[in-house]
Amino acid sequence: MNETELEAMVVRLLGDSSSYTKMLAESQQATVEATNAVAEQSKRIEGFVESLKGFAAGAMSVLA
Numbered sequence: 062m063n064e065t066e067l068e069a070m071v072v073r074l075l076g077d078s079s080s081y082t083k084m085l086a087e088s089q090q091a092t093v094e095a096t097n098a099v100a101e102q103s104k105r106i107e108g109f110v111e112s113l114k115g116f117a118a119g120a121m122s123v124l125a
Contacts, residue, residue, distance in 0.1 A: 072078050 071081050
């Protein structure tokens with residue numbers, strides 16, 4: 062089943078394309094928000110990694 066067939070089937074099931082179009086717009090916005098949240102958390106994790114590297118270097122210097 063290709064994309065055009067799927068869209069035609071959705072329109073038949075929903076009666077018109079307005080609710081389908083609205084659903085696509087809402088899902089696109091949710092995807093953008095989720096992508097931004099993932100990017101933000103990735104930066105936070107990178108910060109933790111750098112902090113742990115500093116801690117490990119300090120610990121190694123004490124043990125050496």
